[in-house]
Amino acid sequence: THIITSPCIGTKDQACTEVCPVECIYDAGEMYLIHPDECIDCGACVPACPVSAIFPEEDVPAGEESFIPRNYEFFGT
Ligand code: SF4
Ligand code: F3S
Known part of the structure; x- marks a missing residue:
């Protein structure tokens, strides 16, 4: 999978959601x-x-590893 990290916080540009072919970014x-x-x-x-x-x-x-479980746990996987 791909992982979203800290720069998204406070930015939430949403460009990623527009290009994702399977609409898996929530x-x-x-x-x-x-x-x-x-x-x-x-x-x-x-x-x-x-x-x-x-x-x-x-x-x-390095330093962004905590976002890996955060992505998994949000979806209960
Ligand atoms: Fe995954 Fe969507 Fe990003 Fe492609 S665009 S890597 S499917 S999140
Ligand atoms: Fe966040 Fe970048 Fe998408 S700021 S919403 S990961 S385009």
Whole structure:
């Protein structure tokens, strides 16, 4: 899956939601989160985000790892 990280908080640009082919990016309050079971890892959302908040799970930067379980737990997966 892909993971949305801290730069989304306070930004919520929503460009990612417009390019995702499977519409698996959901409003989670202070930020958007990606449903891990629905994401097909196409990568389209990565360059679309103006604050570079989205990464493949294996490439989440140091210090942003807490957003991995946050994406999973929000959807109960
Ligand atoms: Fe949607 Fe593709 Fe981004 Fe997954 S990687 S959230 S399928 S745009
Ligand atoms: Fe957030 Fe970037 Fe999408 S700011 S809503 S991850 S385009």
